[in-house]
Amino acid sequence: MCMDFCGPFSIELLKQALLYLIASCVGAFLWAPLLTKLLYKYKLTRRGDADFTLRGERAGKIGTPIMGGLLVVVTVTVITLLFNWQRSSTYVPMGAMMVAALLGAADDILNIFGIKRRERKLKQIWTLIRIHRHWYVRLWYFITFPWHAFARAVAMLGSKQNRGIQVHEKLFLQFIAGSIVAYWIYFKLGTYWHSVHIPFDGQLALGWLIIPIIILFVMFTANAVNIADGLDGLAGGSLIASFAGLTMIAWAEGRPAFTLLNATVTGALIAYTYFNVKPARFQMGDVGSLGLGALFAVNAIAINKTLLIPILGFIFYIEAITVILQVFSRRLLGRRIFKMSPLHHHFEFIGWSEEKIVTRFWLIHSFMVVVGVWMALY
Amino acid sequence: MLSPNAQKILADYMSLPFPGVTGVRCPYFINTRVGRRGQIRSLIGKGTPTEIVEEAKIISIQYQHGLFDHEGHCCIDDERHSPHCHSERSEESLSKHKIVEDSSVVSLYQDDRQNDCIRRFLIDNQLGIDCSGFATHILRAHFLETKKIDIAKKLVKNIPAGLTRKIIMRLRPVESIGVKSGYGNDRNTAKLGDETIGYDFAKIQTGDVVVMLGVDTKNTRNHILVITDYDGHTIKYAHARAWSSEGKFGHGVNTGEIKITAPGKGLLAQEWTEISPALSADLFHQANANETFGEAKNAKILEIRRIKL
Secondary structure, three states, rough: OOOOOOOOHHHHHHHHHHHHHHHHHHHHHHHHHHHHHHHOOOOOOOOOOOOOOOOOOHHOOOEEEEOOOHHHHHHHHHHHOOOOOOOOOHHHHHHHHHHHHHHHHHHHHOOOOOOOOOOOOOOHHHHHHHHHHHHHHHHHHHOOHHHHHHHHHHHHHHOOOOOOOOHHHHHHHHHHHHHHHHHHHHHOOOHHHHHEEEEEEEEEHHHHHHHHHHHHHHHHHHHHHHOOOOOOOHHHHHHHHHHHHHHHHHHHHHHHHHHHHHHHHHHHHHHHHHHHHHOOOOOOOHHHHHHHHHHHHHHHHOOOOOOOOOHOOOHHHHHHHHHHHHHHHHHHHOOOOOOOOOHHHHHOOOOHHHHHHHHHHHHHHHHHHHHHHHHHHH | OHHHHHHHHHHHHHHHOOOOOOOOOOOOOOOOOOHHHHHHHHHEOOOHHHHHHHHHHHHHOOOOOOOOOOOOOOOOOOOOOHHHHHHHHHHHHHHHHOOOOHHHHHHHHHHHHHHHHHHHHHHHHOOOOOHHHHHHHHHHHHHHHHHHOOOOHHHOOOOOOHHHHHHHHHHHHHHHHHHHHHHHHEEEEEEEEOOEEEOOOOOOOOOOOEEOOOOOOOOOOOOOEEEEEOOOEEEEEEEEEHHHHOOOOOOOEEEEEEEOOOOOOHHHOEEEEEOOOOHHHHHHHHHOOOHHHHHHOOOEEEEEEEEOO
């Protein structure tokens, strides 16, 4: 097998990719019942008392296991570690996925078993700095004051206090993870990774600027997939199209490691989505959405298609942008742009069924992935 | 008379434009106690009737209260009702409904029940309008139509503030206008008269405002009435208010009038009439309940003012 570089459109590589896809799909199908059993056993399920949205028509989702994204994350990790582990290529994407998935897993678990944390306003913290009886507590609050200010600023943008990891903490940890990936890519993997492909134009060498771009895309994409994971089957089905698109691009460019990695993810996602369509047998959870979102971004960056991420991940970006627009419109103008955000909730609000929204979003997303693949060839 | 658009907004506040439901009077809500910051304006007592209706539908569907369907139609009926429908009045309507067989009366009680439910829902979810927000929306529509001037943008320009607040006020003018800062401000409005210097009632026009500053003992609350019509004898006004005698669920937008019975004297010497839609005539008289007049009497400053255009 040609593991370092194959020619473009290599039939040998295509055969390998399809084999990986089939293997991961079958593998995921085989251990899905075990995963479901484990999730039920450890009560990793959605709880009605912690989620106000689970009422009325959505009450049926109470008790559905979350962390179903483990099906994809574990399957991909095992297959890649055993058959496609290369320091120069799959090392970084897998590392990014693992870090993001760990963060997501911690959030999922804390959302179920964690306790609601106390939220202090800046004024209260400032009062504590002045009047607390212990000098070391006063000092601690003084040192951590900027962190609390950051937390309040994020909270003002609409994040709600819940049991899991807070949004500002998530952003910070994602930034750390993104920075490690960017550092690794920039300093360890050589100049090949320092440029971006501009469709219809050519390559643009960015030098160190690639670092903030990588961080931005990894963070944004991971969160965008997380936001889109709000309806049964939506994120899973859309990710199939995205990773299939990346597989095609990598295959067309003759990059075997990434072709096989993306094909592996596509196969596992097919199995996952089979169980995730409404009524879902399990849901992806942050472990899957953050992990796969990060993997998608890093894989696209790795095959030098950074600028095509918003097209290959069209529906995720649209969903995330609607959230941003809604928050800014609400805070700055005092009005709503959408009845609810993200966008799938807007359509749900105006009376579209869950199946209709998901199917239409899949179709639109698949079309945009085709456009992205076409653009990638130029 | 107010301009047609302003009249439409007033009518909408008096009967919020819920599809298929009429007669839901907009409740009173002021954000001072709740202290919501940077929120949607219908959640801080500054929304238009349409925005309040839209927000009510969104809250109902989002939190599964079951008051509205996805098309926005009210879906309260006898078999399926929300927790908001358990007022005494609603129960009373329900029992009468079972007894009375005449279809028109049944329909009347159903409307009554729907109105009760929706009003309770709005109040429970802190949706409503405060006096300055109400005045601003009415006057904004009136002067936009008659003088082509957006008074909201004009008023906020003269409210003293730092740079950040100025930017916020440019983005959210209606929310930034209070009674004292917006309408009691000499740079925005001209005083037509007060209780000490007296009033020239002949000068009063539709679109003028009655400003009351310091209507409570702590001197912190202010109030505003919008003059909707004046025929030389009677000042008709509209305002958003909460009378204590009307309890938790009776308050809201209302209209009233001041008959000029003693032209040479102040406003307090005139005859103030305002009927409470929530109180029966007996209760109204027992409570001695024209609290608007009571507030006017308590006000440290009571003035009629005109917006400088």
